[in-house]
Amino acid sequence: MALLEVRNVSKDFGGLRAIDHLDFHVEEGEIVSVIGPNGAGKTTLFNLITGLFQPDDGEIIFDGHNLVGLRPDQITKLGIARTFQTVRLFFNMSVLENAMVGQHCRTRSGVIDTILSLPRQRQEEERIRQKAIEALSFFGTRLVGFRLHQPAFVLSYANRRRLEIARAMATEAKLLLLDEPTAGMNPRETLELTELIGRLRDEKGFTIVVIEHDMRVVKGVSDRVVVLDYGRKIAEGTYDEVAHNERVLEAYLGRKAVRSA
Amino acid sequence: MAEIAPVRKVAVVEEEIKLKAEEVDLQRAAKLGGVAGLVAVFVSANGMVQAFAERAIISPILSMGYALLFLVPLVIGYLAAKEPPVREGFEAPKKGPRNVVAGLLVGVGTAVGLALFVLVASVVNLRPVFLNVSPELLELLTFGQGVGPGLALLVVACVVLGTVGGLMRLVPDRLRNALWGGLAWTLLIGLLEVVVAQLFRGLGLGFLEDIFYAPLGGLTLTGALVVFVLAFLYYYTVVPRVDAWRANYAQLPAERQRSFRLGALVAVVVIVGLLPQVLGPFVSEVLDLVGIFLLMGLGLNIVVGFAGLLDLGYVAFFAVGAYTTAVLTSPASPRWSPELSFWLALPFVILAAALAGIVVGTPVLRMRGDYLAIVTLGFGEIARLLLLSDWLRPYFGGAQGILKIPNLSIGPIVFRTPVDMFYPILGFCLVAAYISWKLKDSRIGRAWMAMREDEQVAEAMGVNIVELKLKAFIVGAIIASFGGALFAVKIGSVFPHSFSLLVSITVLVLIIVGGMGSIPGVVVGALALVGLPELLREFQEYRLLAYGVLLILMMLYRPEGIVPSKQWMRELHEEELMQDAWLKMEEERRRQAEAQAAEGKPAGQPGEA
Numbered sequence: 001m002a003l004l005e006v007r008n009v010s011k012d013f014g015g016l017r018a019i020d021h022l023d024f025h026v027e028e029g030e031i032v033s034v035i036g037p038n039g040a041g042k043t044t045l046f047n048l049i050t051g052l053f054q055p056d057d058g059e060i061i062f063d064g065h066n067l068v069g070l071r072p073d074q075i076t077k078l079g080i081a082r083t084f085q086t087v088r089l090f091f092n093m094s095v096l097e098n099a100m101v102g103q104h105c106r107t108r109s110g111v112i113d114t115i116l117s118l119p120r121q122r123q124e125e126e127r128i129r130q131k132a133i134e135a136l137s138f139f140g141t142r143l144v145g146f147r148l149h150q151p152a153f154v155l156s157y158a159n160r161r162r163l164e165i166a167r168a169m170a171t172e173a174k175l176l177l178l179d180e181p182t183a184g185m186n187p188r189e190t191l192e193l194t195e196l197i198g199r200l201r202d203e204k205g206f207t208i209v210v211i212e213h214d215m216r217v218v219k220g221v222s223d224r225v226v227v228l229d230y231g232r233k234i235a236e237g238t239y240d241e242v243a244h245n246e247r248v249l250e251a252y253l254g255r256k257a258v259r260s261a
Numbered sequence: 262m263a264e265i266a267p268v269r270k271v272a273v274v275e276e277e278i279k280l281k282a283e284e285v286d287l288q289r290a291a292k293l294g295g296v297a298g299l300v301a302v303f304v305s306a307n308g309m310v311q312a313f314a315e316r317a318i319i320s321p322i323l324s325m326g327y328a329l330l331f332l333v334p335l336v337i338g339y340l341a342a343k344e345p346p347v348r349e350g351f352e353a354p355k356k357g358p359r360n361v362v363a364g365l366l367v368g369v370g371t372a373v374g375l376a377l378f379v380l381v382a383s384v385v386n387l388r389p390v391f392l393n394v395s396p397e398l399l400e401l402l403t404f405g406q407g408v409g410p411g412l413a414l415l416v417v418a419c420v421v422l423g424t425v426g427g428l429m430r431l432v433p434d435r436l437r438n439a440l441w442g443g444l445a446w447t448l449l450i451g452l453l454e455v456v457v458a459q460l461f462r463g464l465g466l467g468f469l470e471d472i473f474y475a476p477l478g479g480l481t482l483t484g485a486l487v488v489f490v491l492a493f494l495y496y497y498t499v500v501p502r503v504d505a506w507r508a509n510y511a512q513l514p515a516e517r518q519r520s521f522r523l524g525a526l527v528a529v530v531v532i533v534g535l536l537p538q539v540l541g542p543f544v545s546e547v548l549d550l551v552g553i554f555l556l557m558g559l560g561l562n563i564v565v566g567f568a569g570l571l572d573l574g575y576v577a578f579f580a581v582g583a584y585t586t587a588v589l590t591s592p593a594s595p596r597w598s599p600e601l602s603f604w605l606a607l608p609f610v611i612l613a614a615a616l617a618g619i620v621v622g623t624p625v626l627r628m629r630g631d632y633l634a635i636v637t638l639g640f641g642e643i644a645r646l647l648l649l650s651d652w653l654r655p656y657f658g659g660a661q662g663i664l665k666i667p668n669l670s671i672g673p674i675v676f677r678t679p680v681d682m683f684y685p686i687l688g689f690c691l692v693a694a695y696i697s698w699k700l701k702d703s704r705i706g707r708a709w710m711a712m713r714e715d716e717q718v719a720e721a722m723g724v725n726i727v728e729l730k731l732k733a734f735i736v737g738a739i740i741a742s743f744g745g746a747l748f749a750v751k752i753g754s755v756f757p758h759s760f761s762l763l764v765s766i767t768v769l770v771l772i773i774v775g776g777m778g779s780i781p782g783v784v785v786g787a788l789a790l791v792g793l794p795e796l797l798r799e800f801q802e803y804r805l806l807a808y809g810v811l812l813i814l815m816m817l818y819r820p821e822g823i824v825p826s827k828q829w830m831r832e833l834h835e836e837e838l839m840q841d842a843w844l845k846m847e848e849e850r851r852r853q854a855e856a857q858a859a860e861g862k863p864a865g866q867p868g869e870a
């Protein structure tokens with residue numbers, strides 16, 4: 001059975017149908033790219049999966065659990081973590097603290113344990129720290145060392161995106177949803193991140209869904225590509241299959257032609 | 262190609278010609294001069310100058326009224342003369358006559374404002390509109406010399422002080438800080454006469470009081486000079502070294518640091534513990550009040566500072582603590598009086614506070630920011646009105662409140678006087694500070710801060726918002742209820758009118774001014790906003806005005822508070838450079854390790870290099 005299955009899901013915003021009877025699945029260990037023109041409903045799909053929005057119709061099954069009706073934190077605890085298209089870090093917290101928050105759902109210490117400083121609480125705190133540093137170390141020296149105790153707001157744009165991924169990794173999720181992880185990065189950084197996304201699966205064992213506009217990245221990482229347009233799936237397959245699909249070309253070029261007119 | 266590269270590099274270096282720095286904005290200075298004039302007229306016309314003139318700071322020459330009036334051109338002149346911030350690619354701004362001119366403009370602005378005010382007031386009777394514009398005020402403003410020569414004197418004084426404010430910008434940093442520090446401490450020691458004189462007496466150094474303070478109040482000239490010089494020397498010689506000490510301290514091994522911190526903490530607690538003995542009942546009374554507000558500040562700091570939940574009805578939890586204690590311990594409790602001891606009642610107080618936290622917290626779980634503030638504001642008022650209501654009068658005594666709350670005691674020790682009460686209050690403050698400190702760097706504290714930063718993202722990262730909000734409300738409520746319980750036993754009675762909106766506001770203002778989320782900040786805030794006004798009771802009517810002005814100034818110039826919770830507001834690129842240096846070091850180390858590995862030598866022999 002697939003790790004994630006989105007079945008016949010729809011979502012309306014007022015009169016606008018952002019997701020339209022969408023079927024979508026992700027197998028364990030896959031890297032799936034979701035592409036589509038602006039406003040196609042890609043981010044909305046992520047918001048539905050992570051519980052930020054509730055679908056109007058259909059069901060979302062993850063690892064045997066129906067996600068519809070669950071709160072975002074419950075879904076995260078089941079093993080889905082995400083990044084945001086507009087980077088949303090905890091800017092006034094340190095780099096380390098940002099990643100440590102990711103561990104929240106895997107730990108238990110409460111107010112009383114903390115006040116009494118029980119040994120269990122102290123050990124747990126140490127483990128949280130280690131897991132966070134482990135996630136941050138995935139990006140080489142960029143987020144560790146001196147950086148650990150800097151506030152997130154001093155980070156460069158690329159580092160902010162990396163920290164967001166590290167924070168998601170720290171939740172020990174099975175499935176990572178990355179919303180345009182290379183947006184705003186320069187070509188070298190983009191290349192590096194493309195490689196890292198591959199390593200995220202190969203070394204860390206995450207299953208990954210990535211929304212991407214940069215076709216080189218899509219080509220570089222995807223096992224499978226899903227194309228959305230007006231909330232519907234218009235094509236699906238390997239990069240090469242999709243890249244030569246007529247409907248896809250139309251969706252992209254057609255709109256471009258309209259826009260330039 | 263290879264030959265071109267170095268040439269280019271040189272070119273790049275030469276290209277780094279810096280643009281001319283921006284200069285001090287004189288137009289802005291002129292505007293600020295207008296502001297200074299308005300402020301000076303305002304503090305005169307609202308009666309502050311005259312009221313404050315009753316109290317001397319430096320005995321014959323400087324009253325608090327004049328100090329207030331003349332700080333206006335001095336400080337605003339200093340602010341106006343500030344150079345624009347250094348920008349990347351621009352030269353560092355040069356200091357020069359423009360700074361002084363800016364100060365001068367402010368001085369002139371102040372002088373013009375005050376002069377117009379004095380002239381108008383001496384011709385037209387403004388009293389029907391401005392009650393405080395009395396002949397005495399005019400006399401004060403003209404130094405008792407009559408409008409002609411007095412006004413000239415006033416104008417000269419303002420202009421000179423504004424200019425001096427500007428001149429301060431030309432003074433080297435170290436000297437300037439020392440001058441300001443000396444001035445600030447002189448004013449403060451003058452203001453705190455009651456406390457300092459009592460301190461001398463308590464320490465058996467009564468003769469110092471005669472040297473430092475004049476019989477009619479205020480520092481003597483000698484006293485002022487000594488204070489100024491001591492403070493000056495402190496800022497000139499000691500403070501510049503603090504950074505070096507801090508760096509040394511950071512070098513110490515973690516264990517040493519810890520024992521050092523522990524030692525410092527013990528020393529502070531011991532000194533603070535001795536304070537009431539030395540300072541006597543009157544000042545202890547003030548300290549008790551500061552302690553109770555500090556306790557509430559620490560509690561609200563968890564709710565607002567850590568978790569970002571703006572609670573304007575915090576006084577409700579204070580009232581719950583006070584009334585629960587009153588009902589459970591007082592023999593005069595109207596309906597039901599189990600007459601428990603304070604300590605037996607305490608678990609019930611905690612329970613009641615936790616319940617109150619849930620009652621207030623639950624309806625506002627899905628609210629944010631402004632809505633949360635307004636609803637909690639409502640809760641605070643509801644609590645007070647319920648206590649006043651006829652409906653609950655049989656239980657809580659309505660406006661008559663509950664009297665005869667017995668003193669706090671531990672075994673045979675009874676805490677009767679303000680001096681005695683200081684100790685339990687201090688004890689609870691330490692407990693609350695410990696709780697805050699523990700929670701701050703913990704799983705719970707981080708989740709609160711994440712929630713404060715971005716609730717939706719925190720939730721998407723696995724933080725259960727509902728649970729954490731309730732926890733914040735409950736912990737905050739319990740700490741406030743400690744404050745209420747101590748307040749009840751200290752006063753010996755509780756009345757609804759003690760639990761007004763003003764309490765919530767005072768607590769909120771003190772944590773904003775002290776530094777949101779910062780524990781030392783709350784201490785500073787409580788001392789400055791509760792302690793100082795108590796010592797200046799005769800000027801009570803200006804207290805809220807002072808709070809308002811302070812809040813505005815803090816928001817404009819130091820929104821992170823006097824003692825920010827995290828000291829990382831430094832220059833951005835400086836940190837980038839440090840990271841680069843660190844990366845280079847790591848790189849170097851790796852290369853060395855690789856080189857050594859390649860040569861087949863055992864790694865790690867720094868002596869050879």
Ligand SMILES: Nc1ncnc2c1ncn2[C@@H]1O[C@H](COP(=O)(O)OP(=O)(O)OP(=O)(O)O)[C@@H](O)[C@H]1O
Nearest residue numbers: 013016018036037038039040041042043044045085
């Ligand atoms: N919260 C919302 N309320 C109303 N409309 C929304 C909301 N979120 C998204 N939409 C609309 O739904 C449609 C799909 O938006 P979505 O953000 O999912 O697009 P996208 O594919 O991520 O586009 P982009 O590539 O620009 O990020 C858009 O028309 C958008 O305006």
Ligand SMILES: [Mg+2]
Nearest residue numbers: 042043044085
């Ligand atoms: Mg999007």
